[in-house]
Amino acid sequence: MNLRDLRYFVTLADTGHFGKAAERCFVSQPTLSAQIKKLENYLGVQLIERQPRRVALTEMGTKILPLARRMLQESDEIVALARNEHDPLSGKLKVALIPTIGPYLLPLLMRKLRRKLPRLKLMLYEYQTQPLLDKLRAGDIELGILALPVPLDGLEARALYREPFTVAVPNNSDLAKKANVKVEDLSGETLLLLEDGHCLRDQALDVCGRIEARESEDYRATSLETLRQMVAAGLGVTLLPELATRGPFGSGQGLTVKQFARPVPARTVGAVWRKSSARTEAINAISAVIETTMKEIKK
Template sequence: MAAAGNFRRAAERAGVSQPSLSAQIQLLEAQLGQSLVERGAGATMLTPMGREILRHAHAILADVSALSDLARSDGDAMIGTIRLGASPTLGPYLLPQVVARLHRDHPELRLHIREGLPHDLLRDLASGLHDVVLTQLPVIGDQYFVMSLFREPLLLVMAQDDPLAGQRCVQPEMLAGRGLLTLSPHYRLSDQIQALGKAVGAPVLRDYEGTSLDAVRQMAGMGMGIALLPALYVRSEIRDHDDVTIRPMASQIIEREVGLVWRRSAGRAAVYQRLADMVISVAGS
């Protein structure tokens, strides 16, 4: 009607009789309680409400068409939406670059990201809130497919005036008696540092648990203890002029394993594997 300008031409375009088209429009007006068409001796026009209804109808039809295209598409195509859960110790230092590459290379794929603690990530993955999660391994469960992505070194972070700051590399035994700073026990990273501390005689300072890697770094900079922080965080957030010194461990490489996890029953494994390849590329760049 809007394009044709009168009932006769609109009926011809729709492939129905003019009385039938007129009756259908009247029925719609009655259901909505609004006049949609201005009827007169001259050209037939939509009322302001008719124009609004038409705009919404076009949007609905476009969404239905997109849904139909998605349903007919290859399930391995890089289109649609992926709901990704990520650990706060990983997501901020990897995913901005991943999202940028996806937008450049696969503009029809959208990545919705939500951060959470490791236990919460797996719970939400099992319930379907997440399609896939980026987290520290290991992850146990026959219902999951676990893809290891990379191993990331942990680096010693300390105040610039710390006695160990003068060492090029820190031997594990040098940590004996020193307090280690870490996150709360909800993180696997904390368990790993707890095990290292026990092995070398360096107690974890539970009175000073950090709520984020930034908080742990700040406490280390104030001389409250020594931290072990992931290399991706160090590369992203710490600069030469900052208030901390970075040193590697000598003769003993401390690493964490990072992986992508999804439900075996969910399908789209090929898409998740391509996403994994992109994460690996970003981590190594």
């Protein structure tokens, strides 16, 4: 069966006239005639009674007409649905961020995202790097924002901004008094870290790998905020990504945040998505928004 034939049939039923129906369908009369006959043949029933002066529906035609109408209407619905959301910058988009980025980056982004991509409905999730990548590959989410590099198989990545690390020390620490802190200054300090699974933990270990800072054996924080509490309580020092030290998250309450001296250790934050993703346009648009937002902040 063919939707075109159904359209011919419905038009013929409406006009009661092969010639007029053909005209309305923008085909010749013999074409419509032949297709109607083909449809009747396929269904094995006569739909139309060809009376001399007009055509009339048979009982079967009367029964089938509303069904045909509904099908055509639904096909129009599909087209309308597709055409309406033709815009690649609309619809839902599932985005996940790692916990050490999400809470600090999103507040900076949301206003601009809403302005630049008003039709994009972002569904936001928070996962650690590995689960995020798994869900990305599984198609559960479309875009991940995390620290690069990560193993990319079937995935594509784009660096968005460089995020310096800072060091958070108790107010009463000697380090709190220095103008800036060199990585080596951390030698001998007790290093507080997040629990396993957080990439920040690995990054911090990486930064401090060459020196002799000791990781605290007893405590592993589950979030940057608990980590911050632990530093303020004087249990040790820790590295914080710069965004987690801005605004309300800065120094204070027993804790001092210090810049690193050059070369400033940093991590690269980027976007990751499936190579095969159908939403690359939206992904690029979001990436661009993040990039420009971060550039503006740096100034």
